Amino acid sequence: MRIRSIKPEFYRSADISSLEWESRFLFIALWSYVDDNGVGVDKLSNITADLFADDLEQDSSETFARVSRGLQKLSEAGRIVRYEVRGKKYLYIANWLKHQRIDKPNKERYPRPGAESSVIPETPAEPSRHSPEGPATGTEEQGNRGTEDLKTCPIGPDEFFDWYLHYPRKESRAAAEKAYVKARAQASSETLVEGAKRYATDPNREKQFTKLPATWLNGGCWDDDPLPSRSPAGRTTGDKMRTTIERARAAQDRMNQQGPTQLQIGA
Numbered sequence: 001m002r003i004r005s006i007k008p009e010f011y012r013s014a015d016i017s018s019l020e021w022e023s024r025f026l027f028i029a030l031w032s033y034v035d036d037n038g039v040g041v042d043k044l045s046n047i048t049a050d051l052f053a054d055d056l057e058q059d060s061s062e063t064f065a066r067v068s069r070g071l072q073k074l075s076e077a078g079r080i081v082r083y084e085v086r087g088k089k090y091l092y093i094a095n096w097l098k099h100q101r102i103d104k105p106n107k108e109r110y111p112r113p114g115a116e117s118s119v120i121p122e123t124p125a126e127p128s129r130h131s132p133e134g135p136a137t138g139t140e141e142q143g144n145r146g147t148e149d150l151k152t153c154p155i156g157p158d159e160f161f162d163w164y165l166h167y168p169r170k171e172s173r174a175a176a177e178k179a180y181v182k183a184r185a186q187a188s189s190e191t192l193v194e195g196a197k198r199y200a201t202d203p204n205r206e207k208q209f210t211k212l213p214a215t216w217l218n219g220g221c222w223d224d225d226p227l228p229s230r231s232p233a234g235r236t237t238g239d240k241m242r243t244t245i246e247r248a249r250a251a252q253d254r255m256n257q258q259g260p261t262q263l264q265i266g267a
Contacts, residue, residue, distance in 0.1 A: 001050060004031040004100055019077060026051075026070040027079055030093060036105035038096030039112055042082050042089040044068055078197070081165055085111045095162050113165045159189050166193055168200040169210045171257070176213035183217045195222025202227050209250040212257075 006028060010016060016024060029051045034040035040047070048056055048067045055063040071091070074080045081092040092113050093099060160180045164173070183192060199205060199216065204227035211221070227246075 001032050002036070004028075007099070010099070015077070015079075019073065019079070022066070023070050023073045023077075026067065027074055030074075030080065030091075031099060034091070034093055034096075035109045036102045037108050037110075037112065038093040038100075039090055039108070039110040041110070042071075042091040044071070047071070078166075081113050083113045092165070094165070097159075097162075112161065159184075163189065163192050163196055164213065166196040166200060167213050167216070168196075168205070168207075169213060172212055172214055176217065179214040179217035183220070183222070186220065187222055192217075192222050195224075198226070199224075204229055209247050211246075211249065212253045215249065215253060 016027075019027070030040070030047070033047060033050055044064060044067060048064055052063050052067065071080070071082075075082050075091075079094055081094055083090055083092070090110050090113075160177050163180060164170070164176065167176075180192070187195075196216075199221065211219070216222075
């Protein structure tokens with residue numbers, strides 16, 4: 001368990017006030033449960049024993065049930081990310097560095113959601129136009145990791161990671177990181193995250209035609225309108241054309257991923 005702090009912006013956040021009071025308390029309690037990188041083991045017994053030991057002793061069944069419901073609500077609201085790596089379950093506090101200032105974080109104990117082999121179930125967060133926990137300021141963590149880091153990195157150390165975990169396709173991460181840096185010159189981190197959320201939760205997005213992260217960023221897609229309806233009756237010629245273009249781009253992405261092929265010419 002670790003000592004954590006709560007910023008005044010937390011109480012004025014529209015996303016936080018949309019949660020039930022009990023879920024807000026559990027969310028804050030989880031900050032002490034996770035490590036300095038915002039990650040903890042997603043095991044109900046561990047979380048409950050660490051955070052609610054007295055309640056567990058008084059009524060174990062009710063305590064387990066309330067914590068389980070609270071974790072589910074936080075996941076659905078996008079406040080935590082639940083995922084698996086090599087069969088082991090973890091949870092991550094979304095936008096961790098906007099909640100906590102860790103001057104000298106300990107070495108990572110657990111893999112993050114964007115790590116290789118991680119699997120994040122597609123349980124879309126509630127779309128929101130509000131920034132996650134209020135706007136970033138000069139005292140945010142991204143500006144307190146040292147002036148040397150700022151000279152070599154134009155964005156916060158975990159900023160790309162927070163965007164990447166919301167994007168619905170996890171491929172070509174290196175290319176996505178480069179594209180993200182370029183995109184940040186045109187849009188704020190909150191705008192990019194909200195755009196990724198809308199794309200991930202768009203009911204008309206077809207999984208097999210989801211754009212590569214770098215393609216989405218390089219195309220400036222964070223401000224795109226919702227995708228056209230897949231219902232044939234409600235589609236215009238323009239909608240059909242856009243769908244055709246999206247599918248062609250997706251096919252090109254797959255070809256680029258597979259690399260060049262060799263053509264066999266018959267005699």
